[in-house]
Amino acid sequence: MRLNLALGTYWFTLEARDLKIRKTLVLGIGNTLLTDEGVGVHLVEYLKHLHPDRDGIRFLDGGTLSFTLAAELEEYQNLIIVDAARTGGRPATVAVYEGPEVDQYLRGTRQSVHEVGLGDLLDIALLAGHFPHRVALVGIEPWNVEWGDSLSEPVAKSLPVAAEAVMALIAKWANEPEDPERVGNPFAVIGKMGNNY
Template sequence: MKTLVLGIGNTLLTDEGVGVHVIEALAPRLAHLPDVTLLDGGTLSFALAGPIEEADALIVVDAANIGTRPGEWILLTGDEVDAFLMSNRRATVHEVGLTDLRVIAILAGQWPEKRAMLAIQPDVIDWGEYPTPAVAAAILPACAAIHELIEEWQHVA
């Protein structure tokens, strides 16, 4: 099973770049897992449609306004991801792009059945290369949750 872990965000805007920081932290943890690709999706582009369509499983990691304290996170799976994207169009800076990529993949018949989104509540979105302490503290627990989900999916597949 080909799994794509897509971290999105702008690393020049403090907490907004947390998806990319999670991808960087995941690299050593997932090196032993077969068929797992980590991709820095930056601030999204339609070029990501191809990698999404080629994946059997997709995990998106992003900063999102989930209405909790900074650094708290949620892991949505399956239809929960779709519902979140469609009902919270302004939840992330990239939301329109994620929604568009979802539609493209659905139209191509390639929206992965196994899909998840790990959304982390940002504290500050302003110029800065590093996440705030609350968001930085969420990176390792987020990595552990993603690692656990991938292993679960691989054992079920």
């Protein structure tokens, strides 16, 4: 799903109404020593600055991924992964994948810069019974992944758009009724996502 103007509606809804936000982990992953490859980490830091005290939401720097992160998912109903992602689009393009689209993206030909680790992390979370009720990926097309500790100018300018996409997903999910099949049953979620998880 490409980012579109409808996301702004959910952003306004989240800010304007006292919604019950389901516990959501926003996990930024990437290597901040490889320029745009670290955009996921930069984005969660940006979101922390914008929303320092948002109840029910945790912004976590996941670095270059570790299997220990699977345990972090246990207490969260929703997971949003933010990462550099090669989608074939122009540099700094923001793409949003939700539910089955995450599975299709990770297992397809257009994959995350470090997709093996991300897929393995989700597999471990599933096996441990920590798989969230909802999963989404917000990916930003990198421009430069050479050595460097700051983002390229085009990708840095995309941070507000990517941040809005993250908060739009949270607001959208807050407006949705909970699916009783998902509660306490991660395999119900995986069944809807496909056969790969």
